Amino acid sequence: MPSDTLKLSTVFGLMALIAVIFVGAGASGTAWAVGASAGVKEPTGYRMDTYRAPVPDTLSGARVAEVDEAERLWRSAEAVFIDVYPQAPKPPGLPKSTIWRAPKHKSIAGATWLANVGYGVLRPEIKEFFKAELVRLTDGDPSKTIVFFCLRDCWMSWNAAKRAVSWGYENVVWFPDGTDGWGDFDLPSAMLAARLVEDAKAKADKVR
Numbered sequence: 001m002p003s004d005t006l007k008l009s010t011v012f013g014l015m016a017l018i019a020v021i022f023v024g025a026g027a028s029g030t031a032w033a034v035g036a037s038a039g040v041k042e043p044t045g046y047r048m049d050t051y052r053a054p055v056p057d058t059l060s061g062a063r064v065a066e067v068d069e070a071e072r073l074w075r076s077a078e079a080v081f082i083d084v085y086p087q088a089p090k091p092p093g094l095p096k097s098t099i100w101r102a103p104k105h106k107s108i109a110g111a112t113w114l115a116n117v118g119y120g121v122l123r124p125e126i127k128e129f130f131k132a133e134l135v136r137l138t139d140g141d142p143s144k145t146i147v148f149f150c151l152r153d154c155w156m157s158w159n160a161a162k163r164a165v166s167w168g169y170e171n172v173v174w175f176p177d178g179t180d181g182w183g184d185f186d187l188p189s190a191m192l193a194a195r196l197v198e199d200a201k202a203k204a205d206k207v208r
Contacts, residue, residue, distance in 0.1 A: 046162060047155035048120035051086075055158055055176055061165035062172040067181045070147060070173075074108065074187075079145035079173065080137045081111035084118035084160045087194045104191040108149070108182055112137060115194035117163075118156025129197040134164060145171040152180035 042056040058064060065073070073079040085105055107113055117130040138144035146169060150157040154176075161174040175181070183189065 046120035046159045051118070051155045052151070052153055053155065054153055055155055059158060059161055059165075059172075059174045062161050062174050065147065065173050065175045067175075067177055067185055067187075070149075070175045070177075070182070071185070071187055073145065073147055073173065074110070079147050081108050081147045081149070082137070082160070083107045083111045083113045083149055083179070083192065084156045085113065085115060085150050085154075085179070086118065086156060087115035087196070089116075089196070089198070102193060104193050106183075106189055107179055107192045109188040109190040111149075111190075111192065113192040113194045114160075115196055118150065118154075118158075118160040120159055126197050130160075130163070131167065133195065134167070134169065138169075142168050143170045145173060147173040147175050149175040149178035149182075151178045152176065154178060 040054045040056045042058050042060065074081065083105070085107070087103065087105070090102070105113060112133075114130065114133055117126060117133075122130065134146070138146065146161075146164060148157045148161040148164065157176065157178060158174060161172050164172045177184075179189070
């Protein structure tokens with residue numbers, strides 16, 4: 001089967017077809033360009049476009065983990081692992097008879113896939129969803145270690161980790177090699193379904 005890296009062109013091809021939705025989500029002009037990392041400076045704000053590109057070596061307020069450190073945290077079960085790989089939403093206007101099967105994504109075993117929270121600008125409802133998920137996953141403990149990742153050379157994981165730091169989380173870890181680096185060492189992986197803001201809304205509506 002093709003790797004997630006190879007499938008990116010398909011995923012973002014779908015995103016381009018529904019660009020209006022993603023502009024509303026703050027992903028205006030989404031573009032990905034992979035290249036060799038060479039002295040990329042850490043910006044003061046969030047990355048706003050070209051999310052698949054060389055990334056900095058640092059993230060202020062967080063620590064950066066190589067694969068061995070990420071594996072140690074995973075095996076110790078002392079950290080929450082959050083994958084922010086993006087996912088195109090359900091296409092609007094599908095016939096009622098259409099069966100929509102949301103795609104799954106190969107990730108680190110035991111991680112939570114919070115799709116679409118790594119853009120530079122988030123819609124208010126996505127921002128609140130992200131905040132609520134962090135509270136849920138950490139049991140409301142801001143000192144809990146949280147590891148953010150995506151693919152290698154993915155600014156979305158950098159953005160998500162930076163946002164968590166800005167919200168007062170004290171032990172944020174950014175794992176820049178992400179699922180690519182994890183897979184390079186054949187570490188435990190699993191197919192995950194994304195947790196999206198739409199899922200949270202649907203669950204809340206059922207409770208009412």
